[in-house]
Amino acid sequence: MTAADGAELDVAGQVVELVTRLAGPGAQAEVLVTRSELALTRFANSAIHQNVAESASEIQLRVHLDGRTAAGSAHGAVPDDLRALVERVLAMARFAPPDPAWPGLTPPAPVAASPEWDAATGYAGPDERAALVRAFVDAAGGLETAGYCRTALRATGFANSAGHAAQGYAAEAAMDGIARVGGADGTARRWVDRLADLDGAELGRRAAAKARAAADPVELPPGRYPVVLEPAAVADLLENLAWYGFNGKRYAERQSFAEPGVAQLDRAVTLVDDPLGVSGLPFDLEGTPARALTLVDAGTTTAVVHDRRSAAESGGESTGHARAGSATFGPIPRNLRLVPSGTAGTASTKGAGGTNAAGDATGTRGAAGNTTGARGAGGDAGGPGRVDPLAGAVTDADTAALVSRMERGLLVSDLWYTRVLEPKRLVVTGLTRNGVWLVEDGRVTRAVRDLRFTESYPRALGPGAVLEVGRRSVRLPDRWDGAWWEAPSLRLASWNFTGGASG
Amino acid sequence: MSEFDVAGAAVQAALDAGARYADARVMHRRYESMSARNGDVEELTQDESLGLGVRALVGSSWGFQAVSELSARAARDAGHRAARTAAASGLVPGPAVDLIDSTPTTASWSSACEVDPLGVSLSTKGDLLVAATGTMTEHGADLTEGLYQIWDTAKWFVSSEGHRIDQRIRECGAGISATSIGDGETQRRSWPSYRGQYGTTGWELVDSLDLTAHAARIAEESRALLTAPLCPTGETDLILGGEQLALQIHESVGHAIELDRILGWEAAFAGTSWLDLTQLGSLRYGSELMNITIDPTIPGALGSFGYDDEGSPAVKRDAVRAGRWVGVLAGRDSAAVAGLDYGGSVRSDGWARLPMVRMTNVGLEPGPHTLEEIVAATDEGVLMDVNRSWSIDDKRLNFQFGCEIGWEIRNGRRGRMLRNPTYTGIGPLFWRSMDMLSAEIVSWGTPNCGKGQPGQIGHTGHPAAPARFRNVRVGVRA
Numbered sequence: 001m002t003a004a005d006g007a008e009l010d011v012a013g014q015v016v017e018l019v020t021r022l023a024g025p026g027a028q029a030e031v032l033v034t035r036s037e038l039a040l041t042r043f044a045n046s047a048i049h050q051n052v053a054e055s056a057s058e059i060q061l062r063v064h065l066d067g068r069t070a071a072g073s074a075h076g077a078v079p080d081d082l083r084a085l086v087e088r089v090l091a092m093a094r095f096a097p098p099d100p101a102w103p104g105l106t107p108p109a110p111v112a113a114s115p116e117w118d119a120a121t122g123y124a125g126p127d128e129r130a131a132l133v134r135a136f137v138d139a140a141g142g143l144e145t146a147g148y149c150r151t152a153l154r155a156t157g158f159a160n161s162a163g164h165a166a167q168g169y170a171a172e173a174a175m176d177g178i179a180r181v182g183g184a185d186g187t188a189r190r191w192v193d194r195l196a197d198l199d200g201a202e203l204g205r206r207a208a209a210k211a212r213a214a215a216d217p218v219e220l221p222p223g224r225y226p227v228v229l230e231p232a233a234v235a236d237l238l239e240n241l242a243w244y245g246f247n248g249k250r251y252a253e254r255q256s257f258a259e260p261g262v263a264q265l266d267r268a269v270t271l272v273d274d275p276l277g278v279s280g281l282p283f284d285l286e287g288t289p290a291r292a293l294t295l296v297d298a299g300t301t302t303a304v305v306h307d308r309r310s311a312a313e314s315g316g317e318s319t320g321h322a323r324a325g326s327a328t329f330g331p332i333p334r335n336l337r338l339v340p341s342g343t344a345g346t347a348s349t350k351g352a353g354g355t356n357a358a359g360d361a362t363g364t365r366g367a368a369g370n371t372t373g374a375r376g377a378g379g380d381a382g383g384p385g386r387v388d389p390l391a392g393a394v395t396d397a398d399t400a401a402l403v404s405r406m407e408r409g410l411l412v413s414d415l416w417y418t419r420v421l422e423p424k425r426l427v428v429t430g431l432t433r434n435g436v437w438l439v440e441d442g443r444v445t446r447a448v449r450d451l452r453f454t455e456s457y458p459r460a461l462g463p464g465a466v467l468e469v470g471r472r473s474v475r476l477p478d479r480w481d482g483a484w485w486e487a488p489s490l491r492l493a494s495w496n497f498t499g500g501a502s503g
Numbered sequence: 504m505s506e507f508d509v510a511g512a513a514v515q516a517a518l519d520a521g522a523r524y525a526d527a528r529v530m531h532r533r534y535e536s537m538s539a540r541n542g543d544v545e546e547l548t549q550d551e552s553l554g555l556g557v558r559a560l561v562g563s564s565w566g567f568q569a570v571s572e573l574s575a576r577a578a579r580d581a582g583h584r585a586a587r588t589a590a591a592s593g594l595v596p597g598p599a600v601d602l603i604d605s606t607p608t609t610a611s612w613s614s615a616c617e618v619d620p621l622g623v624s625l626s627t628k629g630d631l632l633v634a635a636t637g638t639m640t641e642h643g644a645d646l647t648e649g650l651y652q653i654w655d656t657a658k659w660f661v662s663s664e665g666h667r668i669d670q671r672i673r674e675c676g677a678g679i680s681a682t683s684i685g686d687g688e689t690q691r692r693s694w695p696s697y698r699g700q701y702g703t704t705g706w707e708l709v710d711s712l713d714l715t716a717h718a719a720r721i722a723e724e725s726r727a728l729l730t731a732p733l734c735p736t737g738e739t740d741l742i743l744g745g746e747q748l749a750l751q752i753h754e755s756v757g758h759a760i761e762l763d764r765i766l767g768w769e770a771a772f773a774g775t776s777w778l779d780l781t782q783l784g785s786l787r788y789g790s791e792l793m794n795i796t797i798d799p800t801i802p803g804a805l806g807s808f809g810y811d812d813e814g815s816p817a818v819k820r821d822a823v824r825a826g827r828w829v830g831v832l833a834g835r836d837s838a839a840v841a842g843l844d845y846g847g848s849v850r851s852d853g854w855a856r857l858p859m860v861r862m863t864n865v866g867l868e869p870g871p872h873t874l875e876e877i878v879a880a881t882d883e884g885v886l887m888d889v890n891r892s893w894s895i896d897d898k899r900l901n902f903q904f905g906c907e908i909g910w911e912i913r914n915g916r917r918g919r920m921l922r923n924p925t926y927t928g929i930g931p932l933f934w935r936s937m938d939m940l941s942a943e944i945v946s947w948g949t950p951n952c953g954k955g956q957p958g959q960i961g962h963t964g965h966p967a968a969p970a971r972f973r974n975v976r977v978g979v980r981a
Contacts, residue, residue: 038957040956040957041591041592042956043595044767044768044769044770044771045597045766045767045768045770046595046597047595047596047597047598048564048591048592048593048594048595048596048597049565049592049597049768050565050567050768050857050859050956051564051565051566051567051588051589051591051592052566052567052568052569052588052856052857052957053567053568053569053584053588054568054569054570054855054957055568055569055570055571056554056569056570056571056855057571058571069544069547070547070548070549071546071547071548071549072548072549072550072551073548073550073551073552074550074551074552075551075552075553075554075571085551088549088551089549092547092549092625095624095625095626096544096547096625096629097539097543097544097547097625097626097629097630097633098543098544099543099544100543101543101545125591126566126587126588126591126592127591127594129591130591130592130594130595131594133594133595134594134595137595144767144770146767146770146771147771148771148772148956150956150957176771177771178770178771180770185770187771253645253646253682253684254645254684255646255682255684255689327538327545327546328538328545328546328650416774416896416897417894417895417896417897418894419892419893419894419905420892421891421892421905421923421925421980421981422688422689422923422981423689424684424687424688424689425687425688425981427980427981429892429894429903429905429925429979430894431894431896431897431901433896433897450896450901452894452896452901452903452927454903454979454980454981455981456981459981479956479958480957480958496981498903498927498979498981499901499903499927499979502929
């Protein structure tokens with residue numbers, strides 16, 4: 001793949017033609033062709049130990065024929081493969097059980113051009129990723145480090161037998177790493193749509209500062225504590241809300257807490273799914289155009305997301321969230337952002353995304369200075385001429401401001417292995433990870449050992465429960481490319497810790 | 504070109520580009536799944552994936568390249584790119600990499616399969632799911648789901664040391680679940696487990712599950728759970744059914760004994776392990792009843808194969824013997840770092856993913872009891888079964904699991920049904936409290952084990968049987 005040449009759209013059109021030729025004009029077909037360059041450079045024990053790249057193409061075809069539906073996919077794009085795929089899926093459709101809930105094809109509709117995408121990111125080589133890892137490792141000041149740097153490029157073409165066609169391109173990069181000392185870990189991570197915007201050294205410094213600050217933790221008794229959740233921890237809230245709350249299939253099945261029109265969350269909470277705020281594909285697996293969608297507006301739930309099947313079941317319209325498996329798992333908003341305080345609008349633009357990233361980086365760098373200033377607050381612990389390692393617990397000015405207004409509570413960097421205990425109330429259990437600190441009188445006073453929690457996420461974010469939303473967001477990578485979570489730090493009235501490190 | 508020729512061309516290209524070791528896998532996988540909901544088919548998919556993955560070791564650095572094109576030119580290019588990527592890894596080098604010895608092998612292996620699952624007609628398979636979900640709906644469940652999945656994988660492995668191994672592995676399984684929705688909560692029951700039971704076997708496994716025979720019961724149980732009393736809170740004796748114990752083994756033993764985690768290779772994501780290699784052979788992991796093996800040779804179990812994805816033959820080994828930790832899941836490079844002489848547990852999720860240390864079949868050997876005897880011997884406790892949620896820390900110590908259903912145990916009898924049962928603990932303390940273990944072993948299959956970056960989905964097997972644990976904290980809730 002060397003250019004955005006529209007080859008994927010051509011192949012998609014060929015497949016639709018083949019379906020029509022082999023099965024007649026009554027066959028409904030939709031085709032998504034994807035070519036991808038995916039690479040990930042992974043490091044551990046401060047050395048690159050896994051370094052992988054994948055060049056692949058995939059054709060995904062869904063056919064509805066005589067009331068029956070089947071889907072299939074194949075790698076490769078040579079003519080023989082196309083015919084084999086079409087014949088295979090048609091054969092499946094002929095013998096499949098009836099599908100009375102078939103929602104029909106996406107009608108022709110305007111699709112926005114892909115947001116600007118960076119070819120240098122999509123085609124980045126292993127040397128560039130290794131250089132960022134080198135910078136992260138070096139900046140950690142001798143601490144043991146681990147993590148990854150990844151790049152991804154996707155070129156897609158869509159066509160269906162209803163006459164709808166679209167193409168799109170997206171490139172992204174992410175870096176996620178930890179530094180470790182004395183059994184304590186600190187983390188820093190970032191999602192960008194331009195590899196050039198990743199600063200491995202800055203991330204390495206932040207991770208190392210947090211690791212040093214997390215050393216020698218004490219064990220606290222379980223119980224309810226006020227908390228400041230840093231963006232990585234807030235991202236976990238967004239991910240679980242996305243999968244179990246704003247999932248249109250689970251909503252239709254009455255398994256979601258979401259009730260559009262009801263003030264379910266605190267007024268400080270506004271959530272927007274914004275797939276085109278940065279580089280992203282402008283349509284989904286069914287060809288439905290992507291767009292920004294406000295899911296919660298000042299605490300009031302306003303929407304859940306749909307593919308065509310869940311939309312039909314709910315009597316609504318697709319919001320452009322179909323993807324492989326969504327018929328089973330439901331449509332998920334995968335580009336969800338918690339709007340920071342002081343933000344006028346809710347739907348971002350490309351410019352806003354860029355400002356966000358730059359602003360965050362500036363804030364981070366400013367944070368170093370700010371944190372030093374904050375050490376004035378806790379500097380008495382270090383004494384003249386000494387650097388207090390606890391200074392590294394807070395690495396940005398935004399979080400520092402939230403911490404300064406917490407009388408007694410916990411600062412939580414990250415959440416880990418969260419799983420749903422009660423889907424309807426979205427009761428989740430999980431653990432803290434990569435740093436927890438006790439805050440007293442607005443100052444970080446002790447590192448704390450990891451805690452287990454059991455908490456209803458909608459309740460923790462409910463009316464009156466969100467004391468403060470930070471002013472600067474950080475865009476964080478999901479496990480899979482194409483998804484990200486964007487959030488500022490949050491100060492919450494209460495978080496239910498149900499177990500300590502000892503059980 | 505044959506698949507072996509393609510893999511060989513990639514290996515040779517990597518060597519030509521400076522690699523001192525290389526291996527390559529051509530893999531062809533057909534995947535089929537069907538899901539039904541409330542008596543109708545919801546999704547039918549058949550995917551076909553064919554490609555090549557080549558791994559190159561340059562100096563002490565690895566590189567991996569995957570391509571979906573299988574021409575000679577593409578294979579050679581992939582080999583070159585793998586070596587180039589490995590060279591780039593050298594910018595942040597680690598200690599010297601060695602590989603423990605592996606005898607070059609030419610072999611062919613296939614899993615046993617009585618009834619080809621892809622050969623069973625779609626209408627037969629669809630009728631099964633439609634009937635089972637329809638029955639559950641008739642018996643009061645609000646949401647009923649059924650699912651089967653089939654994987655048919657052929658792979659051809661070539662290494663620069665002379666391995667030429669082809670394998671064909673057929674896997675399948677199925678399951679049903681019923682969900683009842685009440686005021687502010689949902690209750691789910693599944694058979695035989697959520698999203699099903701799986702094995703390296705043919706459709707005969709699905710037939711043996713007899714989904715429709717269990718449909719009415721689990722639907723009624725899901726409805727009854729809505730009004731059942733909550734699982735009590737406190738410490739009590741806990742009896743786990745075999746399905747839940749399989750998950751307990753997976754999370755608190757299987758992942759903990761992965762050598763890459765122990766060595767810190769997964770520190771940033773999956774995590775590390777509480778285990779320290781200096782204690783291998785001496786650490787007390789659990790009670791004397793705890794005998795856990797690593798055994799990819801179990802016929803029909805989901806983690807079975809003939810050779811792993813480094814060409815090491817399937818061999819049964821001890822992981823825990825009479826409660827003492829004695830073995831790990833390893834690969835050729837991690838074993839060399841640890842000073843061990845065995846690998847055999849390196850697997851990849853398809854041609855596009857790097858082989859890495861994974862579970863095979865990690866499970867318990869049978870104990871001396873039966874579930875009936877365990878219940879009869881328990882004065883007061885809770886019996887829990889069928890996993891609903893699982894969470895464990897990054898060292899595989901602190902866990903909290905939820906089950907679909909619980910029963911009160913009083914004076915040696917199973918009593919009232921309990922809803923939202925959960926239990927929590929610390930791995931080795933929990934395993935040391937196991938004082939009764941059933942002989943009723945089932946090799947449970949887990950087809951959704953996530954690990955690695957980019958993410959890989961592993962298929963693992965876990966022989967397990969009901970067991971009793973003393974003084975466990977239960978009933979944790981928000």
